[in-house]
Amino acid sequence: MVTITCPVCKRQIRVEWPQDRGDFEEFIVMHGDHVFKAYVDKEGFLRRAWPVRFLHATDA
Numbered sequence: 097m098v099t100i101t102c103p104v105c106k107r108q109i110r111v112e113w114p115q116d117r118g119d120f121e122e123f124i125v126m127h128g129d130h131v132f133k134a135y136v137d138k139e140g141f142l143r144r145a146w147p148v149r150f151l152h153a154t155d156a
C-alpha cells in the first residue's frame with residue numbers, strides 16, 4: 097500500500113498498485129464519486145496524478 101494525495105479532493109488516500117506492472121503504467125483510480133489518472137513507475141512511485149472526467153458509454 098502507498099499513501100498518495102488525491103488530486104481531486106486533496107485528501108490522503110491509500111492504493112495498492114498491481115504487482116505485475118510495467119516500467120511505467122497508467123491507472124484509473126476511483127475515490128468515492130470521483131476519478132483520476134495515475135502514472136506510476138516500476139518502483140511504485142507516483143510520477144503524476146491528474147483529475148479526469150468519468151463517462152459512461154453505451155453500445156452504438
Ligand SMILES: [Zn+2]
Nearest residue numbers: 102104105127
Ligand atoms: Zn479524492
